[in-house]
Amino acid sequence: MREKELRRSMSVLPIGTVMKLTDLTARQIRYYEQQDLIKPIRNEGNRRMYSLNDVDRLLEIKDYLDDGLNISGIKAVYKKQEQLEDERQKNLEKGLTDSDVRKILQDEFMHIGGLKPPSSTFDNPNNFHKFNE
DNA sequence: TTTCTTACA
DNA sequence: TGTAAGGA
Known part of the structure; x- marks a missing residue:
């Protein structure tokens, strides 16, 4: 089950493909990157390469935006989410x-x-x- | 052809 | 957020 997660994290999609998959403009996708909502890697030619997780994240961002949240609001959501994951991890370490x-x-x-x-x-x-x- | 950065009659 | 310019 760790194999799939690894593949989902592989950045292999060019922005054009992500645009079609998410129905977002290149402008928006790059903007969300500036806001640290996604972190695509750059290839040899300075081209942004996205992973399936990035695509999922972008689709989520679209939903949140529809729900009336602004960028900072979405940042807060992911921040709290990571915070809860950390707590869960600490509890796990304590058995x-x-x-x-x-x-x-x-x-x-x-x-x-x-x-x-x-x-x-x-x-x-x-x-x-x-x-x- | 596709994507990148920068900038705004 | 859209779009144009100029380069890779």
């Missing part, structure tokens, strides 16, 4: 899995409030961030 962490938090909340929250709330990873705000 704690995601489910372990959620169990611990659940126990703590039960003691504090004496209330037993819906298990679904803790079982859904998408709700995890609610306990890190």
Whole structure:
């Protein structure tokens, strides 16, 4: 499963292909790079080469923009995202899995409030961030 | 032909 | 963000 991730990270697409795949103009794609939202590599001829992950990222950026977020807002999203990944990684280094962490938090909340929250709330990873705000 | 940088009647 | 200019 680590093989695929490696290939998705390979920068092999010229900007023209990315334009067709994302329906964005070269101007926009280069602009988002300036904003550090994507980091394509340069080939021998100073040409930008993008990876499949870059394409995914650009498509995400389009969605966020539609949702009314501005560039700085999107930066904040990815920043918080990386922050959460770091925390997850640290917990992993301490031998704690995601489910372990959620169990611990659940126990703590039960003691504090004496209330037993819906298990679904803790079982859904998408709700995890609610306990890190 | 395609992409790059810079700049704005 | 679009588009033109001039080079690679």
